[in-house]
Amino acid sequence: MSEDAATALSGVDEDTVRTALIEWYEADHRDYPWRRTDDAYEILVSEVMSQQTQLDRVVDAWQAFLDRWPTVADLAAADRAEVVGFWTSHSLGYNNRAKYLHEAANQVVSEYDGTFPRDPDELSELMGVGPYTANAVASFAFDNGDAVVDTNVKRVLHRAFDVADDDSEFERAAQELMPEGESRIWNNAIMELGGVACEKTPSCDAAGCPWREFCHAYQTADFTAPDVPTQPEFEGSRRQMRGRVVSALEGDRELALDELGPKVRVDYVPGGEYGRDWLRGLLSDLSDDGLVSVDERDGDTVARLRE
Structure with missing residues (x-):
């Protein structure tokens, strides 16, 4: 761990931090259907869909997609135009994501005999699957990932532990905090914290944030966070x-x-x-x-x- 990351987490009782977050998550969290499965195909579909779409809107599209193509083999055998058409009709963002998802399904069938690889590096070999998505699938399907670092996680780490606004520092601090071998529950929990308690406008008390007692932002009332890129206006784009x-x-x-x-x-x-x-x-x-x-x-x- 770098000096900056070590400084940011100095004095933090990591076991207390971990226990508080996991207990908070297990007590109550948003019940999305992909959180109730460890099927890598179903999780990959949810991850690709949620890249440009709010999670609440993804639920119906995700279920409809799986009703139409319930397995990776079904998707691989599908007409790509139908997959792209589905993506468009459900307003799921860039259509090339549908194309890449279809090609990734073909890779799993043709190169891996229909069984998803378990390792983030191998998952990254699938078409359109970048490091974040590969790690998410490895975590949520196989409990075999590293710490996920998305916009919500960066915001949480910056506010709670004053981690510097630098991608490498966020990655080091996130990995340091994650309990070894527990990427599934940890990554779900810290992303949930960023999604419901530590949003751009935080809801620390209302959401019962479990990190209030040692959160730098909560103690100082300074809730600044890293700049968050915004999507361009969609209408007329x-x-x-x-x-x-x-x-x-x-x-x-x-x-x-x-x-x-x-x-x-x-x-x-x-x-x-x-x-x-x-x-x-x-x-x-x-x-x-x-x-x-x-x-x-x-x-x-x-x-x-x-x-």
């Missing part, structure tokens, strides 16, 4: 327009530019600001992501979802 393109092509499967344009923007004008050149740019992005095929046919540009 390029991301929204990309989703509309996919939705339109899912229904009609193949459309020329001037047929597709009005389905994406009501103010589409072939030669206008939001016209053919603008639409070709969206299609180029989607083509680069492997979601759309664009062909020139009889003088028209024709787009369709890739199979």
Whole structure:
């Protein structure tokens, strides 16, 4: 552990800290369905869905997704266009997440005989699975992960123990605090603390935060926290327009530019600001992501979802 991390946790009775948090979590926490399973596939789906969507909104989409593709083999065998269409219809953020999830399912089936790897490093080899998601799946499915460090955890560590606003310091402090071999309950508990008690506007007393007695912020009334990146406005954004393109092509499967344009923007004008050149740019992005095929046919540009 670095000097900064050691200083931040100096004087902290780590056993007391751990016990207080775990007992608080076990006594009462938000009951999300993916917290009641250790199925790696179901947990991966929940992690990918929650990357850009509030957890309460993920519940219905997660259940509907699993009803449609209940196993990793079912997802691997699915038509990718259907998976992308589901993602769009449930407003789950960037459509390439659906594409990567489908490709990851194929990797599990073809490279791992349908059984998920248990180690974060191996899980990171799956398409679209970054270090955070790999560690979350290893933790929640196999109790085999490191300490998870997301925005909520950074906020908690910064406020409670005055950990410096530096990713490496957060990772060191989080790992130091996590009880060895208990990544499942610990990571759930500390993320819950950040989600219900130590939000941007904290609810220390109302949520019964178990760390109040030794929390630096609570003692000093200084609740500043690391800067939190914000998502760009969705309404009218390029991301929204990309989703509309996919939705339109899912229904009609193949459309020329001037047929597709009005389905994406009501103010589409072939030669206008939001016209053919603008639409070709969206299609180029989607083509680069492997979601759309664009062909020139009889003088028209024709787009369709890739199979």
